Structures are given as structure tokens and as C-alpha cells.
Amino acid sequence: MAESPGAPPGPQFPHVQLHVVTGKGGTGKSTVAASLALALASRGRTVLLCEVEGRQGIAQMFDVPPLPYEERLVAHGTEGSGDVYALAIDAESALLEYLAMYYRLGRAGKALDRFGVVEFATTIAPGVRDVLLTGKVYEAAKRNRRNKNARTYDALVLDAPPTGRIAQFLNVNSELAGLAKVGPIKSQADTVMTLLRSERTTVHLVTVLEEMPVQETADGVHELREAQLPVGGVIVNMVRPQDLDAEQRRQLLAGSVDRDTLAKQLTGVGIEADDTLVDTLLAEGRDHAERRQLEDEQRALVERIGRPTYELPLLPEGVDLGGLYELAEALCEQGLA
């Protein structure tokens, strides 16, 4: 239904190891990131789902206690499917870990903290924060069997900052440019950048079929391309129910639905079809048809972006764990995972 014409069946990003998921506030990017992680796991892969905004969104969605700076199992794979681990990355912990790993700074690390350096580096120094956050994702992606006791992942899903900030966030290099021209932070940024620009990374954008989010998605794709970052798919979230076909919607908008016939149908299944109910249903139908028209206009704009698109239904009762699996299945069926 929603795939771009000619999209191959089966997983469409088989070589991608790092899936970055962004989206405008309110479009449900965290939900989509979590569903994508489950979808990838259902294909038998071991997945790490990362969040970087300090919201503990993953813990809430998977109904587990708040995540520490440590990889935790959040969803057990059933037969034939992989596990999903989750990690909440915060810049302070990432910096201390980085110092310990590369500089063997045990005591000095603590001294840095005492002198306010850690706070400085992670909240004030522009760009450093983002290098630390993406650097940790990079570390998890680069692990291999030679690393002792380290868990390796087939795929990583990053619940990234919103669309308006995504190019800046991932383009750690240029954010540091003009500031650190040499030095370890700069070379760390260069290394991270190599992964982010490679074929093993892709950035998916989540939108809803409304004007502002669609516009922002188009802008975001443009900015990502400018920054030579790989653009993946556009995931259209919270799509209205598709219960009425085009002809039925036309009739509703034209006001040509026969009231008596409708009332008779309702009565036939035991519903007391008084005038109020018929009016209500017709008004809802008209309203729905109008909104579907607006959605179609936005859908055309999404298609013009020229990336594969995927559609996820609106879940009227909100997204709980069951809902995440439902969305994951939809992503698999449409070939994102």
C-alpha cells in the first residue's frame, strides 16, 4: 500500500547496521524507533535500542524500571527472533567512560568532575556533547568478538533528537569545526563521522500527514543530504483508519448518502438508529472524508521527497507493549526490517 513503486520485497536496508530515527516532536519517533528495534529482532537479529535525550522513553514504553548507563535486556526474542537490549546514553557517563577507556583516567576523571570540567564539556562546550553521544553509539556498533566480554549487536536503532536538529546532531564534525581543529576530540569526531556517512548507517524520518511535520521532513532530508548523511525511509505514523473507500467518501462529502438505508442497516444489527445517531455518524463520516483529503495532499508531498515510505496506523487506545509489536509487524510487512 505505502511502499514506493518498485520497492523490493523483504528487508530494504539489509546492509545497514545503524538505523537512526528522527521526527518532529509529537510524531511518535520514539514509538517508531522501538517498533523498528522489535521488527529487526523478529528477523533474528540482536538489537541495541539507544536513547540520548534523557527522557527514559524506552523504559516507559517497555514498562521496565528507568534505564541506567548500561545495556539492559528489554525484550526477549521468542523462537527464531533476537533480543532487544536498550541503553540510555547520557553525555556525562559517556565522557567519564571515554576518559577511562582512552586515558586510563581513574582519579583524574573524578578530579575533572570536581573542577566542573565534566559539566562544562557536556552542557556548555558546543558539539562536544553530541560527539560524546554519537561516540558511544559508535563504540557499540564497532564492537567485535575480539573485545572481551562485550556484547556485539547485529543492528542498532538510535532514537535521535528531533528533525529540526538532526543534521546538526549527526554532523559532529562541522559542529566542532572552528572550535577544535586538532586533538583527540576532533579525531574522535572524524572516526564517528566515517561510520555515520557510510553505507552501514541510514537516517529514517518519522512524520504524520500534516502540513508542518511534512514540511519539516522535507527540510530535514535536504539538510541531511547537504551534510552527506545517508537518508533512509520516511515513516508516516498515526495514519487514520482506512475504513471508507474513495466512492463512499465522495458520497459523504456530497451529502448523497441515503439516511433511511443507513438507518435500516443499523437497525438490522440491533442498533437503535434514531435521527441523532444517523446525524452523528454522517457528520463523523464527512469530517473523516475531509481529513482524508488533506492527508492525501500531504501524502503526495511525502512521495515527492523521493524516499521509500512506510505507513503505520493510528492506535486509538495509545501505544502499549502490544501496540509496539503490532507496529513492528507492520514495519516487517512493508519491508523496513
Place this chain on the structure above:
Amino acid sequence: MRSTSRSGRAKPRVGPLTAHGDHSSSLDMDALIDDRSRRIIVCCGSGGVGKTTTSAAIALRAAERGRNAVVLTIDPARRLAQSMGIEALDNTPRPVPGVAGAGRLDGMMLDMKRTFDEVVESQASPEKARQILNNPFYIAVSSSFAGTQEYMAMEKLGQLDRDARRSGRWDLIVVDTPPSRSALDFLDAPERLSSFLDGRFMRLLTAPARGPARVMTAGFTMVTNTVTKIIGAQVLRDMQAFVSAFDTLFGGFRARAQRTFELLQARGTAFLVVAAPEQDALREAAYFVERLREEDMPLAGLVVNRASADPGGDLSANAAMAAAEKLLTDASDEARLAAGLLRLHGTRKLMVERELRLRRRFATSHPDVPTAVLPALSTDVHDLDGLRRVGELLAHQD
């Protein structure tokens, strides 16, 4: 029943057993904007809940009811900005054309970097200001530090307020807040930035510049060495140059941050927390409400945008869905249409029920927060008529 009188505090502890969701009062928007002693309205909340539109709609309604208002927007949708005549990012309030009634409305869009530059220029001698503005470290901080936008929004509010008091140009300032990671960021950003600029680390950096009397501790040497090792000597030099140039400005920045904070606590200020009927947005709103209390900041109420309108009628979600299933066994066009309409009705009812549950949960833990609920509009708002409609919906809560 559980006792709620454990402490001697005047406000009883409010728990899940003590309040009913339906009893939260509705927000009287017109009383809020007609109150002449109300000089500032701050709209805050998490990203994507319609803060900018809400701010603009409130400012427009206030102007059309006779106030001389100015609205500070952060990042309005292009078409809305165009129709308000504020698409130029020049940090200057301009009259919004087409406002009806006795009052006036000016609008502006925040230019973060320029606001920062202006503060520096107003605080330092021309020569020193030039030095600071050209420093690579300053350029980076003023254009991309995560809290700069929040800080500058509050700085701009302070400037508008001073201007309003001096010139009498405006009697109401409506402010939109940046779409931050947390709705609380704009409260913390000024404090964070000023405490950084005045912080221990910065003092350390400037220590060598402050003369030989300084005692070098082992810890200090280790810290500078490590910092040099990690970020490189050149960045450290830029930072030192920035800090020594900025040195005399520190006090000024702290004082400004303090003044803005006091302005937010003032009686003439009102906060509106904007949310969507979603779990995340309402949770963020709850944090915010609690934080405002702690800081003694005046909360006027909660605005819940994008609510699903209740279609009315007695037909429940379950009954509608079940009937639709039955109808679908018949393949006739008439049956399919009826089933489709019933399913739509059922879905809508489910959404309405869920949103109501979420709002009740909020109201149960925050029973004294007046609330306005706005139905989701079918199109984005991009002109004054649209804003006017939002204003009416806000004001006419049944």
C-alpha cells in the same frame, strides 16, 4: 480513608483518593487577557503541542479585545510567520497587519545569535565587544550551545519588558518558549549559563592570566593537562582569551539572569502550560506544573491542544465495533458503508475515552489547575482568521 493531615502545611497533600478528574475548573481565557495587571503570559510545554499557535492566538485575541500586545515567537511555521508579517529574522517587533478592534499587535521572531551579540555589545566597550564577538569559542557558544536559545528567549523577554515599561508601547507580552528537550530548560538555562560563565572551571582557566600569586595545586595542573590533551591546546587558548575578555561581563550576565528570573516570579506574569492529550506531553506538563510551584511562579492553567472531539451519542465504542463486524458479513455497498461509519465512530470513541482518562489522571494529581481543551483542527493554522478561531475556542470552554 487515608489521612491527609500528616504535616502542618496549609495545602493538604493531594493523592489519588482525594480528587475527581471532572472537577478541574475550566480556564477563563478572557478574564486572563482582560486583566490589565497581567503584563506577561509565557506559553511552555514540550515540542509539537502547538505552543507557537497558542501564543499567537492568545496575543491576537488580547489585541482585539483592546490590549497593546507583542508576541515573541521562537520558530513559527513559515506561512503563519508570513501572514503575521514576522518572517524577517531581524529581532525587531513589527505591527501585525489586519488586527481588528481597539488594541494593537506586534510580532517578532527570536534571533538567538543576534540577541546574544546585542547583550555583549550593551555590556562591553566597543573594542572589547569586537574582541568577544570574533572569538571562535564565543561564536560556537552563541550559535549552538544547547541552552542558548532558551536563555536568549528569556533575555529578549526582559528587554521587551523594559522597553514596554519605558515607552508604554505594550501592556501585554506573550512569549512562546523553545521546543526544548525538556519544557523546563528555559527556566534552567540562564542559571546554567551564568553559573558556567562564573564557574570554577572558568576561574581555573583564567587563573594564569590573573597573576603569579595564584597557588597551583596538583589537581589544577592535572586538570589543565588533561583538558589540553583532550580538546587540544588551541581550544584552550580560545577559551582563555574568551574568558579574560568576558571577565568584566560576568557580573552583568548573572544580574540579568537574576532579574529575568524575578520577572517570571512577578505577580503580573502568568504561565500557561500547553500539552497534547498524550501520555508524554501530559507527563511533561505535570513536571512543569510542579516545578512552577517550587519556584513560586504563577501558573494560570493548562491548555490541552489537539483533543479528539467527542462525536456525542450513546453508542459505545464496543457496541459500534461489534455491530460493524456483524454488518461486514454482508457484502452489499449499503452494509459496507454502515460498517465503515460504525468503525469510525468506534475508533473515535476509543480515542476520546483514552484522552479523557489521561486528562483525568492529570486533573486528579493537579486538581487546582484550570484547564482549556481545544479540539484538533482539520488544517494547520496559517492566517489571522485561523488564529482568531483558536482564540475563540480557547475562550469559549463550555
